[in-house]
Amino acid sequence: MMNDNLVRMTKQTFALGIDIGGTSTKLALVGASGDIAKRASFSTADCADEHEFFRHLFEKIVEMLRGGVEVKGIAAGAPSANEQQGTIENAANLPFSPKVELVKTVQERFGLPTQLVKDSNASTLGEWHFGAAKGMKNFMLITLGTGLGCGIVANGQLLGGEYGHGGEAGHICVVPNGRACGCGRFGCTETYVSATGLKRTVFDLMANTMTDSPLRSKSYMDMSSRHIFEAAQSGDALAKKTFEMTGEVLGRAIADMAAWFEPEAVVLSGGLAMAGDLLFLPTIDSLERHALAFHKGHKIKVLPSALGENDAALLGAAALIWNEHQVWVKGGVNKT
Numbered sequence: 001m002m003n004d005n006l007v008r009m010t011k012q013t014f015a016l017g018i019d020i021g022g023t024s025t026k027l028a029l030v031g032a033s034g035d036i037a038k039r040a041s042f043s044t045a046d047c048a049d050e051h052e053f054f055r056h057l058f059e060k061i062v063e064m065l066r067g068g069v070e071v072k073g074i075a076a077g078a079p080s081a082n083e084q085q086g087t088i089e090n091a092a093n094l095p096f097s098p099k100v101e102l103v104k105t106v107q108e109r110f111g112l113p114t115q116l117v118k119d120s121n122a123s124t125l126g127e128w129h130f131g132a133a134k135g136m137k138n139f140m141l142i143t144l145g146t147g148l149g150c151g152i153v154a155n156g157q158l159l160g161g162e163y164g165h166g167g168e169a170g171h172i173c174v175v176p177n178g179r180a181c182g183c184g185r186f187g188c189t190e191t192y193v194s195a196t197g198l199k200r201t202v203f204d205l206m207a208n209t210m211t212d213s214p215l216r217s218k219s220y221m222d223m224s225s226r227h228i229f230e231a232a233q234s235g236d237a238l239a240k241k242t243f244e245m246t247g248e249v250l251g252r253a254i255a256d257m258a259a260w261f262e263p264e265a266v267v268l269s270g271g272l273a274m275a276g277d278l279l280f281l282p283t284i285d286s287l288e289r290h291a292l293a294f295h296k297g298h299k300i301k302v303l304p305s306a307l308g309e310n311d312a313a314l315l316g317a318a319a320l321i322w323n324e325h326q327v328w329v330k331g332g333v334n335k336t
């Protein structure tokens, strides 16, 4: 870690990246090559409302800028971000009013160029500039957590869509009339391929097969994807079958999405991606079987994130500043 004196001596310029999450908000001073010089964080969950959130955020930013640190701009990744308006709207897991003016509030306080990007797009930018997808022109990041998040780079541009909701790969229908999804539809990818989807598959298998498993002693509320992972690692047939079924659905979904924009690679991140071969091998196998003829022969790589869960969004937000991306600006100009 670089101390304040060293920052002053070297006169290095930084981008200030912020990752706003339901549990915590993280900040970092990021250099042009993705090096992190200084970090800070505070608990988002403990904030009563956005006013308290901004008080903590401003305190931390002031701390970061102490000692005359030169900052080119501030960028934040957040769930439910309206990139076009610079607002966070109806965020289910943040203690905020329905509409919070993030860009305007931060810009007015610090007078620095400020940007806001969806959390999934922030992680995508992180992998693109500093991680597993460095230098690629066509790739997709899939984040497997409670749900399935996605970011797409096509023809060297981050895909935004006409209204800012493009690339919702978690909500394409993979099983007609399948499992009920939080979005109100049925059979969406994330009801099968996510930590929650994994658990739903375990309970389907327990109900519909006679396979014995230590997982049978757990209630739905008590079971986590970690339990399923540990059971699979110790050779439990039901848990292993669960990962195989999950990879089967994911591989087929990737094969279908590849028909649209032909990515060089799909990067998998998030808690479920940490299962490694248990998830990657059936996914790669399924992708190969379902791929269009010109994508067979493992032309579309399936890669693990090179940044890990903690830093991808932080680095990606900073990359917005370093690369002068404007994901969305008023007037609809997409200067990437």
Ligand SMILES: [Zn+2]
Pocket (backbone or CB within 6 Å): 170, 171, 172, 181, 182, 183, 184, 185, 188
């Ligand atoms: Zn859905």
